[in-house]
Amino acid sequence: xxxxxxxxxxxxxxxxxxxxxxxxxxxxxxxxxxxxxxxxxxxxxxxxxxxxxxxxxxxxxxxxxxxxxxxxxxxxxxxxxxxxxxxxxxxxxxxxxxxxxxxxxxxxxxxxxxxxxxxxxxxxxxxxxxxxxxxxxxxxxxxxxxxxxxxxxxxxxxxxxxxxxxxxxxxxxxxxxxxxxxxxxxxxxxxxxxxxxxxxxxxxxxxxxxxxxxxxxxxxxxxxxxxxxxxxxxxxxxxxxxxxxxxxxxxxxxxxxxxxxxxxxxxxxxxxxxxxxxxxxxxxxxxxxxxxxxxxxxxxxxxxxxxxxxxxxxxxxxxxxxxxxxxxxxxxxxxxxxxxxxxx
Amino acid sequence: xxxxxxxxxxxxxxxxxxxxxxxxxxxxxxxxxxxxxxxxxxxxxxxxxxxxxxxxxxxxxxxxxxxxxxxxxxxxxxxxxxxxxxxxxxxxxxxxxxxxxxxxxxxxxxxxxxxxxxxxxxxxxxxxxxxxxxxxxxxxxxxxxxxxxxxxxxxxxxxxxxxxxxxxxxxxxxxxxxxxxxxxxxxxxxxxxxxxxxxxxxxxxxxxxxxxxxxxxxxxxxxxxxxxxxxxxxxxxxxxxxxxxxxxxxxxxxxxxxxxxxxxxxxxxxxxxxxxxxxxxxxxxxxxxxxxxxxxxxxxxxxxxxxxxxxxxxxxxxxxxxxxxxxxxxxxxxxxxxxxxxxx
Numbered sequence: 001x002x003x004x005x006x007x008x009x010x011x012x013x014x015x016x017x018x019x020x021x022x023x024x025x026x027x028x029x030x031x032x033x034x035x036x037x038x039x040x041x042x043x044x045x046x047x048x049x050x051x052x053x054x055x056x057x058x059x060x061x062x063x064x065x066x067x068x069x070x071x072x073x074x075x076x077x078x079x080x081x082x083x084x085x086x087x088x089x090x091x092x093x094x095x096x097x098x099x100x101x102x103x104x105x106x107x108x109x110x111x112x113x114x115x116x117x118x119x120x121x122x123x124x125x126x127x128x129x130x131x132x133x134x135x136x137x138x139x140x141x142x143x144x145x146x147x148x149x150x151x152x153x154x155x156x157x158x159x160x161x162x163x164x165x166x167x168x169x170x171x172x173x174x175x176x177x178x179x180x181x182x183x184x185x186x187x188x189x190x191x192x193x194x195x196x197x198x199x200x201x202x203x204x205x206x207x208x209x210x211x212x213x214x215x216x217x218x219x220x221x222x223x224x225x226x227x228x229x230x231x232x233x234x235x236x237x238x239x240x241x242x243x244x245x246x247x248x249x250x251x252x253x254x255x256x257x258x259x260x261x262x263x264x265x266x267x268x269x270x271x272x273x274x275x276x277x278x279x280x281x282x283x284x285x286x287x288x289x290x291x292x293x294x295x296x297x298x299x300x301x302x303x304x305x306x307x308x309x310x311x312x313x314x315x316x317x318x319x320x321x322x323x324x325x326x327x328x329x330x331x332x333x334x335x336x337x338x339x340x341x342x343x344x
Numbered sequence: 345x346x347x348x349x350x351x352x353x354x355x356x357x358x359x360x361x362x363x364x365x366x367x368x369x370x371x372x373x374x375x376x377x378x379x380x381x382x383x384x385x386x387x388x389x390x391x392x393x394x395x396x397x398x399x400x401x402x403x404x405x406x407x408x409x410x411x412x413x414x415x416x417x418x419x420x421x422x423x424x425x426x427x428x429x430x431x432x433x434x435x436x437x438x439x440x441x442x443x444x445x446x447x448x449x450x451x452x453x454x455x456x457x458x459x460x461x462x463x464x465x466x467x468x469x470x471x472x473x474x475x476x477x478x479x480x481x482x483x484x485x486x487x488x489x490x491x492x493x494x495x496x497x498x499x500x501x502x503x504x505x506x507x508x509x510x511x512x513x514x515x516x517x518x519x520x521x522x523x524x525x526x527x528x529x530x531x532x533x534x535x536x537x538x539x540x541x542x543x544x545x546x547x548x549x550x551x552x553x554x555x556x557x558x559x560x561x562x563x564x565x566x567x568x569x570x571x572x573x574x575x576x577x578x579x580x581x582x583x584x585x586x587x588x589x590x591x592x593x594x595x596x597x598x599x600x601x602x603x604x605x606x607x608x609x610x611x612x613x614x615x616x617x618x619x620x621x622x623x624x625x626x627x628x629x630x631x632x633x634x635x636x637x638x639x640x641x642x643x644x645x646x647x648x649x650x651x652x653x654x655x656x657x658x659x660x661x662x663x664x665x666x667x668x669x670x671x672x673x674x675x676x677x678x679x680x681x682x683x684x685x686x687x688x
Contacts, residue, residue: 177571178561179526217522218623227521255627259634267634279562280625283599288629290603 006119007066008334009077009112010327011105012039013124015086015098017312018322020047023124025324026331027074028052035331036063036118037076038105042087044076050320063117079108091318099130106141110148113303120304120338121145122330125312141307142298149301158300159196161273162286162309163333164293166262169274169282170197178278185216185229185277190237197273198246200299204337209272212257213238213250216277220251234277250275258285294326295333304338306330350463351410352678353421353456354671355449356383357468359430359442361656362666364391367468369668370675371418372396379675380407380462381420382449386431388420394664407461423452435662443474450485454492457647464648464682465489466674469656485651486642493645502644503540505617506630506653507677508637510606513618513626514541522622529560529573529621534581541617542590544643548681556601556615557582557594558625564595578621594619602629638670639677648682650674 010032013019020039024047026032037044045057058069060077069075081104083097109121123141131138138144146155161170172193173181194211201209213234214220217227224231234251241248250257254276262285263269276282286294287309294309308326316322354376357363364383368391370376381388389401402413404421413419425448427441453465467485475482482488490499505514516537517525538555545553557578558564561571568575578595585592593615594601606629607613620626630638631653638653652670660666 175562175566175570177565177573178522179571181562182523182526218519218525221521222519226519227523229521254624255631258628259631262632280598281628284602284625284628285632287599287603288606288632 005067006116006338007034007036007063008120008122008331008338009063009109009118010035010037010122010331011109011124012037012043012102013105014102014127014130014312015040015043016089016091016093016095016130016317017098017125017127017314018317019124019126019312020044021050021317021320022308022322022324022327024048024074025051025322026327027072029324029328030072031324031328032074032331033071034066034335035075035122036060036066037074038079038109038112039076040082040086040101041076041078044074046087048074050318052320063112079105092314094127094129094133096130096133096135099127099132099134099136102126103131103134103136103144106144107148110145110303114149120306120334122327122334123305123307124327125308125310127312127314141305145298145301145305149303156300157192157196158298159193161197161200161297161299162283163295163297164286164289164329166264166289167258167269167274167286168272169258169276169286170299171279171282172275172277174279181278182216182229185233187233187237187240190234190275190277191240193275194237194241194246194248195244196300197275198241201273204304205339206272208247210270211246211248211273211275212252212261212271213248213275214254214257214277214281215251216254218253218255220253248275254281293329295330297333297337304334306334306337349411350460350682351378351380351407352464352466352675352682353407353453353462354379354381354466354675355453355468356381356387356446357449358446358471358474358656359384359387360433360435360437360439360474360661361442361469361471361658362661363468363470363656364388365394365662365664366652366666366668366671368392368418369395369666370671371416373668373672374416375668375672376675377415378410378679379419379466380404380410381418382423382453382456383420384426384430384445385420385422388418390431392418394662396664407456423449436658438471438473438477440474440477440479443471443476443478443480446470447475447478447480447488450488451492454489454647464650464678466671466678467649467651468671469652469654471656471658485649489642489645489649493647500644501536501540502642503537505541505544505641505643506627507639507641508630508633508673510608510633511602511613511618511630512616513602513620513630514643515623515626516619516621518623525622526560526573529577531577531581531584534578534619534621535584537619538581538585538590538592539588540644541619542585545617548648549683550616552591553616554614555590555592555617555619556596556605557592557619558598558601558621559595560598560621562597562599564597592619598625637673639674641677641681648678650678650681
């Protein structure tokens with residue numbers, strides 16, 4: 001199958017959250033062409049009704065059937081082994097059945113992407129507590145995908161990339177206190193991030209991306225006056241990466257490197273990727289122009305995986321109010337990143 | 345004198361840096377209306393020639409004379425006591441005479457602004473080493489202005505604000521390592537920053553600004569999971585400020601609060617100011633759309649002071665290449681901030 005013909009899989013997410021309705025909205029608005037929804041047919045039918053779509057729901061036997069489905073049709077590939085009665089669950093509540101179903105959809109998506117039947121995975125939001133209620137020990141998508149990709153072996157290290165159409169930042173540290181994040185900025189962590197980012201870019205068709213490495217301290221330490229992590233840790237990691245053939249540069253002052261890397265009309269960015277030492281150094285610039293444009297990408301997996309940068313939004317779930325623009329951006333990004341990925 | 349009629353003073357900066365030429369360019373391009381240059385007449389004449397201006401140089405006796413000066417004229421108020429021969433100094437080198445002259449211009453500007461003869465001060469870049477060579481013990485403008493404003497008393501605390509037309513951020517910590525900045529985020533430092541920002545906004549005509557306080561940690565600590573500074577320090581400081589009548593809110597997640605505060609076409613910001621705990625949390629979003637738009641404002645002084653957000657650029661000084669857009673933004677910001685400030 002040609003690359004462009006391979007569909008993307010969208011996992012339904014937690015059936016009690018906004019996942020099903022934003023997927024239905026995406027398809028209704030014509031932004032889900034080439035996507036197959038992995039989930040429960042009744043849940044997706046109800047979601048289509050909720051968002052006021054007159055759209056048909058096509059039930060597929062395999063992702064390849066998508067080619068025969070008319071436009072604006074919600075193409076659902078039923079996932080085997082889902083719990084019964086999902087469509088009757090009240091929205092906005094933690095439910096073990098919704099957690100179990102969300103996990104099954106992800107497992108099935110990994111089987112399909114590893115078999116080459118889909119080009120990449122876009123995941124709708126899941127709920128950590130619902131997963132736990134179902135006895136699933138992963139705190140989130142990333143850890144679960146890591147384990148499924150390793151298939152019993154040692155999970156490979158992954159990194160979070162936050163990206164929009166202007167900027168792609170890859171994070172050395174994420175969900176920990178700023179104080180502990182400083183301790184986690186090690187030579188190995190920075191070098192590993194550079195290797196993962198470099199390899200991921202090759203998969204999406206940039207064999208030698210220009211990677212800028214942001215410093216940790218103001219002015220990248222101002223020659224050691226404002227902290228020495230740049231001298232002791234970051235610069236040596238950049239040098240080691242360069243010795244491996246990675247086009248890494250820096251460390252640069254955090255306050256200007258993102259601006260320098262920004263790709264906008266009339267402003268070609270100097271770099272293809274920026275490595276940020278902390279969660280907020282990397283996320284502030286990606287989100288600054290609008291949070292709905294930020295897409296979360298997991299690098300280091302043997303396949304493309306993107307997700308919208310929001311959660312299940314239990315507070316508004318089931319009311320047809322949720323905005324699908326971050327999901328739409330995640331689908332666009334998955335298409336971009338998978339266009340050049342070879343089938344496994 | 346009416347507020348709108350009071351001129352702004354632009355200090356010449358280091359005569360060996362780009363200060364004089366960007367001032368001349370600003371005036372040539374018609375962006376310096378209502379500005380009086382405090383400096384050396386010969387240096388400013390040479391700068392006008394350098395930038396290819398056919399502009400006249402008017403030598404004033406007092407700032408009030410500006411009213412009689414035709415447009416596009418470079419109005420210079422000679423500062424008494426400047427060293428001789430400044431115009432002959434080679435550009436791009438540290439020189440004690442240039443350092444001494446730069447300091448004299450600043451002193452004179454403070455005299456004028458405190459007397460109400462000018463509405464505010466815009467400072468062209470100075471060079472730390474040139475100041476030191478002249479025996480002047482201040483590392484930069486901020487410390488010098490603080491001392492001059494205190495006039496022998498205890499200098500009042502000041503804070504750096506970085507601002508453009510979309511966003512104003514005030515920094516709790518600035519030029520220190522990230523690790524030490526975390527230690528410097530204390531209850532007193534956050535509360536003092538809130539007080540300074542609140543009082544400054546009243547001076548520029550916003551008597552009760554909506555102030556957002558960014559957290560320090562990812563997701564503002566996620567309820568204590570990712571660090572407890574929000575719980576121990578920042579939230580109590582916000583509460584204390586609110587008890588004083590300051591409209592402070594937060595702490596908010598650093599990655600989205602700047603986006604929420606952004607004032608853009610079709611996107612009215614939720615807040616008037618954002619308090620950032622670290623240099624780069626605050627500066628990354630202000631600089632993201634273009635470094636030339638960022639203006640440095642010192643809050644806590646009894647007068648308006650802005651500056652471009654760049655240095656003396658010795659590497660290109662004297663060649664007529666330097667860009668005046670950050671200076672132009674600093675002049676616009678000083679006008680905005682001083683328009684509502686009462687004469688002392």
